[in-house]
Amino acid sequence: MLGANGAGKSTLVKILSGAIKRDSGEIVFDGEPMNAASPHDAADRGIACLYQEPALVPSLSVEQNIFLGRELQIGWGVIDLAAQKRRAHDILQQVAPRLDPSGPVHALRTSERQLVALAKALLSDSKLVIMDEPSASMTDAEIEFLFETIRRLRQGGKSIIYITHRLDEVMAVTDSLTVLRDGRHVVTAPTASIARDRLVEMIAGAHIDPFERPARAANSKQLLAVKNLTRDGVFSDISFEVRAGEIVGLAGLVGAGRSEIVRAIFGADPADAGSVSYPKGDVSVSSPAQAVAAGVAMIPEDRKTQAVVPAMTVAENIILSSADHCSIRPFGIVRRAAAREIVSRNVRRFNIRPSGCEDRRIDTLSGGNQQKAVLARAIESGADVLILDEPTAGVDVGAKAEIHRHVENLAASGKGILLISSETEELLTLADRILVIHEGRLIREIEGHSTNALELTQSVLGEYGRKVADAD
């Protein structure tokens, strides 16, 4: 199963596995209507699901994890260790003969954990195994081993839904494929019947016209310069710059390393090599506090866990990064009039609703309004460069348009914007330049106004330029 970020693959899988409820429609499984109440229920009926990050208990052994919740018992809660051992051995023979059943899971690599999760799935005699991007964190050799396992399972009569972004894998291991786009079914056909470049077009959709927008800011002041930034095993040799008045987009698949790159720039994670020069000079930055002092602010990826302080009010959340600017030193006594002025200015400017929400807890606001408050906080920190990591994730359409307008206004007022988005449309709407990150590397730089959705999708999938080679 293929589709761009946000095409609806994971949601569909969650419905199949009973993790979320469908609104309408019908699922027929093995000739019968299927209404799984929970993942556990789905597993009992023969549908097992493997997620990217397998849900295992690290401190328990491989065998204990396989049987967790379904222990073989002698009776009265006493575990039949001998029977479990035999059974674990049989199952592991199918998927990972080299794995030690008594070894602890925390000592395993992610790919091996995937196999343990697979073994767990096979325990309940699943007829269908759904794998959601199992290869995302695997090396080539590990992927090859996974494919062998998949082929073995197929010969044993199991069906597999394999979700991936990598066309190579689809070509190598699948019999038929389904493409989703924007929550809709595009095509289901035998894999061999579809040409590779046609497949990319189907994933990207029909918007192949260049996006009409005048180019901005050509030779303005450089605000941020990143040189050869590397974090071993995560991303390497990343170099780019952001100029005043410019919106630079970072495109890539989920897990390509985009958030990790900006977190390193922001001092939230360490970098192993390379340098960054900041708007307020070539200072060394090893914490977000230093990055803010150096003129960079960030809106993190996950609003709930990384951005808002739920127990605090909207006002306190807005002022958090700038409280220092409006306080009397050395004791940091907050000048309330100044703080109030900052808060109400931003509530007005960003139209944060409902009106008069300043002293309400921020978690009583809608996602879009929370995000506007977080944006206000970042701007009030006095930053020249704003890093926006998925700024419109999970906000409604109206708030999204508002945020887009604010981002454009900020650029127009001379800020440099570094925008991560998994939405092709958003990048094409906003970005002057788009940097494509693929498996931790910067593989392409595209002028925002001269590209289109197809070209961008090809680049993001790592397929750009290979069309020619395949055509030979």
Added chain:
Amino acid sequence: MQTDGKSDIQPANPAGQQRPALWRSLRGTDIGLWAVVVALIVFFSLAAPGFLSWTNFLNVLRQMAVLAVAAFGSSFVIFSGGLDLSIGANAALSGVLSAMAARELDFVGGAPISWAIGLLAGAAFGWINGTIVTRFHISPIIATLGTLTIGRGLALLLTGGVSLFGVPEAFQGLGRGFIIPGILPIPVGIMIVFLIASWFALRRTTLGMYVYSIGGNEEAARLSGVPVRRVKTWVYVIGGATAGLAGVILASRLGSGQAASSEGLELSVITAIVLGGASIAGGSGRIGGTLAGVLIISLLANGMNILNVPPFYQRIVTGLALLLAVGIDQYRKRRGARQGAKPATSTGGGSKP
């Protein structure tokens, strides 16, 4: 009514501006909590002869001062999501050091210096806790469990396990003296000063805002540019300094340095803060709540003493009071969450300041 994190940084609010902010903080804490305080006073006034007298009133205040001072400082730690188990040991060690210094500095003006030494020793103890927590990434409960044991051991080592008597008369002034004779004992004065200072620091300064933000969501605070490490170190320094001062007041009142004193102070302090409505997970709580918690513990102890309740029963009652208070609070929160779980756009729900 519950800890809704009401801000002092808010647009003009004509209705709320008329009363002094400290009063609003005390009142806004939790009506239920102050109702318990009043109920205890009424109950003991009726049940315990001699409870309702000026002498006993001063007695309660003087007894609670030590606990209150330590609890105000520790509130910073707990509101920021930390925990300090070492304050009893810190108080004992600081008290011993202060008493030792007083014996050496037996001249006019020597006593205040020895008090200051105790306070600084407490702050240094707290700084060590903060450094262990922030630099070596050891969880607060383990870090302060370690320093608790070390601190108690050091105090025993310094005293040789016996009480350190022979401190000059002047040293005892801090614990026994009066600011206004017969009306305002020095420890009570110190308590009031720390009450106001703590409230001010938590509600009106960047430090206070950072404390709540770290307790509420440390990662969000960090990514907003809050100097998380520095603030976390500071809260342990504050908690340590107040523990040290509490130890000095106690040593001064007893007229001796005792390595075994303040045993279990940390548990009383945590009890008081949690009674005051703070979450042990951090991010919420008020200094007014801590004051109410200290009052409840002290009134219970004083009243039961007058009623000649044996100390064993007193402990059982205090424990039950804690479980009851937190249980009721949790029950109300769950009920509140079920009823008022309308997020986002509903216009109701936000509690009035």
